Amino acid sequence: MLITTWAAPRPEAVGRRDDISRVRKLTLAAGQRLCRQGGRPLCRVYLVRSGILRFERVTTTGERCIVGLAGRRALLGMEAMLGLPSLDEVVACTTVRLFGVACSPDPDTLPLGWLRGRTALLSCHQSLRESRDWGCELTRGGARLRTLRLLNRLVMLAAPAGQHPVIWLPRRDEIAAMLDITLETASRQISALRREGVILTLSPGRATVDLTRLTLTLAAVI
Structure with missing residues (x-):
């Protein structure tokens, strides 16, 4: 209101x-x-x-x-x-x-x-x-859920690009500040999502997101 x-x-x-x-x-x-x-x-x-x-x-x-x-x-x-x-x-x-x-x-x-x-x-x-x-x-639930929700919001802010949009990827300390988690936790979450193929880092501040994997991973956590 x-x-x-x-x-x-x-x-x-x-x-x-x-x-x-x-x-x-x-x-x-x-x-x-x-x-x-x-x-x-x-x-x-x-x-x-x-x-x-x-x-x-x-x-x-x-x-x-x-x-x-x-x-x-x-x-x-x-x-x-x-x-x-x-x-x-x-x-x-x-x-x-x-x-x-x-x-x-x-x-x-x-x-x-x-x-x-x-x-x-x-x-x-x-x-x-x-x-x-x-x-x-973005500040409720476990660190994995918070991180996935943040990625989902970053996708919504990015230019449309099919199933693999390029997003702005905040630094680990910025992610920690946004999600009210520690720097170490933020680093672990991003590293895990990279291993799982949800995100692919292109350069500092830029990454692609696999929307299918993001959707499935988010649904599994919720």
Whole structure:
């Protein structure tokens, strides 16, 4: 879920500037959800008036991952204005009071200034999703699984090249820092994948990947 901060408006001020029917107050008890991961888009953008919420997601291996917290003055659910599902499940940690404003992803109902910024917000949404995916997927599980997932991401970033794309291959110390493993472990993982024919080093920083072997090896670990 996209999140930012905003000065909380007074309800009476909102009533003067906009149709009050678009605005509502919402209270969540601890443990109650505001939205589900991947669920249908919200129809409102919410301003947190008090309380704390957490952002949760379930990884591809079924692990629960808490990726952030939000408190007073946080603005939640900007995906509603993009017509996109929530990146995360949003759950109240304490009693939470929210101030919701109805919105629509329909371009015909949006002001010109918003339309000009919509492309930038979509890019921000994509970057946030990739960042949270990285934190959940690449730093959980065993070192072999982490390394294979990293290779898979590097393949997605590479230019299309059939079954043997050329990827940027980070140095061992960079791999260790990305995956939260030791330098020695990173070296052992890359050496093992080279022996198995999953990767073939071409030069410092460049390698080819056998997609068939990568897919089969990743499936065997998961």
